[in-house]
Amino acid sequence: MPRSWTRLHAYLGHPPGPVTYEMVAEAVQRKLGESDDLDWKEALPPASPVPGQWNEFAKDVAAMANTRGGLLVYGVSDTIDMVGIDLSKVNDKQLGHWLRVHLQPTVSGVNYLKLLATDGSGKDVLVVDVPASEMAPHFLYGWQQKDKDKTTFNAPFRHRDDTDYMAEHQIALAYRDRFARQDAAEAALEQHVQHTTDLLFGESEGERAWLVVAARPTRPIPRMVPALTRSEAQEVIFRGSKRAEDLLASALPMPRLLGPRLFPEFLDNNPRKGLRRWVDTNMLVPARATRRRGVLVELHHDGTVVTAVDLSHNALPRSHPAVALPVSCPVLISAVFETIALVHEYRLTLRADTPIELRATLQTQSGHGHRLTPVVLDHGHPEVAEWGRQPRTVQPTHSDLAPFADDHALVASATELAEGLLHQFGLDILPA
Template structure:
């Protein structure tokens, strides 16, 4: 009898130990996945997933360094501008470039390390203390000036706990479409080398690795170009862009898709479009013209599912038509068309005429959508923007300043014989940079008509850089 009790007691203890081990393994796996998630879906410095609690849990569980996670004890740049500080700048740039060349991930400063099972693991927070704007600016300058090409989408995030005065700095490095990123090795300013992470260790690429990376970069660009052409062609067909029915089309495409592209959820598309509805800026609201806005004419319309996207569209027989598409990779398509009834009746409408103010409004709409798509889809890095008129036209109508919503009578001298579609890169290191790049591209489009941007557009786009952060409730 006592043997049976002893056996049952032993079984209960063994079972309890097993459950505890299983629970600890689950917690550890959860923490590791949380850190990996920063690499896969990081999108803004306000993301609340990176917390002091998460860092403390990583220390308690002795989470090891890996190819996508690096622990650092000290602040990366210290001291005056001496040879020692220059060496630290080069070391900092090397760490950033290596992470970008290996798929991206966070480098966390302010975490002491120890060795466990011959691996470097997080042990405790040592805190980086208070950080000034000057110190942050130095980090960005070192990364931008010492890495070739610079890593687009790099984020420096200070995470602190006022209650315990603990703070860490996370340099969140995106997976880069521009790799390989090169640096000058120490003591060899005339050399370039490409660092990469082999697990937790940093090494330099061989000649064959470099050749492979450059081929992969070219293939990636070719693929994105093909995808852009396919999306542009699809948008033309969906809009019904045929002779004498000109549409102004804009496609804003991330240069690198999210690491784990998933089927787009209706909630994601709705979050993007609802945010655009709330934050859309119209030229007419700024005392300017009365253009057609793809966002405004589609407000509250039904959301339809398409091929790896959702869209809203006005009825085809409307005087003013608009279409907005949200794609699974974070691409945004906006298009507008103004039929003869969309121009003032007292003005003569010509076959194939396009309102210049509609082009400017399209730029404002795309700038609004950029912030939302980056947040919802977790996109870090630059975008490609293409804006044009399909099918092509030579007739662009100027607004009548004395008559709200009216247009100047057509003058044959205003004909534009060689109007072209314009494509450019939109940098997203800061909202101000993104707004400035969109402004320049739209200016290039409008300049072809012999006109300059309206004062309303030139002042509105920079203001959009101050738009509130998007709540990424649709990251599901």
């Protein structure tokens, strides 16, 4: 999915959205100069480069990915005049193959936007949208005749309106930045989980087992991108619930055994403003105190999604012998699938083409030491899974979503998260 906020948007004053031919034409007419995230190209890359030869297209993509992402626009001359290109000669598969062959590691998430002229000029353009890469630095290798047929292996990057090559200290810094980003992403997920846990324990009474799921894009949405409106946030939650219903129907033979969907059942889809986020919950407002199952949904402006669901509330009928810390496995499964669907719909709305990292954990108040007791459905009635393990703690589980996840990938991610927790009770995703 192409990025929705680029140099063209910022220069022209456009809101986030797809890059259009009209935007390119206006930028050309206003003589927008090249920069580290915009490169005008007059002609398409040669159709048949010599195998092993230095590949200029791969170099340009790597340079953008190694810097902060950007646009390569084919069909605009060095003098910033619209000249157009023949879109019939654009071969997406071949361009992608060049990136896989000539770059190490390859750059993923590159989009090819074929924009037909809308002004009657016939001067079509190709926009190659390159995201900033979390796997930078990317190296380009091949041989160059101008270097007397020497094989070279360099990491290109954009410097203002030019492409240069990293020196050794810059490469070392790029690797440190990569590892730091990975560590920071893990720390950010943990911070979201911990903040939510502290909030839940401060609001709930008695011992509870809470499912907390945090999902964070590997490239968070920049602060300059306008946040969703309240109505847009409501629409995201609504669409997430509908998609979750479809995902559960395709993943489980009898999804109705899980009961009603949690978010539409226990929330009014009435999100309120929070700290750079929208918050929808049936807790936290004393005037609207409820004895229903506690549910929390947060849609952060940077693309992060956090959900929390009380798994102990009415997990067993009151006539059942007392269990200190029951965990409803059907509610856990439903909550995980609903969260995955919500994460996906939120990413689509933000037009974010980045992978999503997910972390799911069961949180209990420390110091009590009660055993987590799994509760399953037996002929439609909740019962303690006598054959299941009853651990005092459960390790967090992780999964991820690719930038272009389909329903199959969403089900696989939800299943991985849910099973990661259920397997620690000795249970499968389909409890008896």
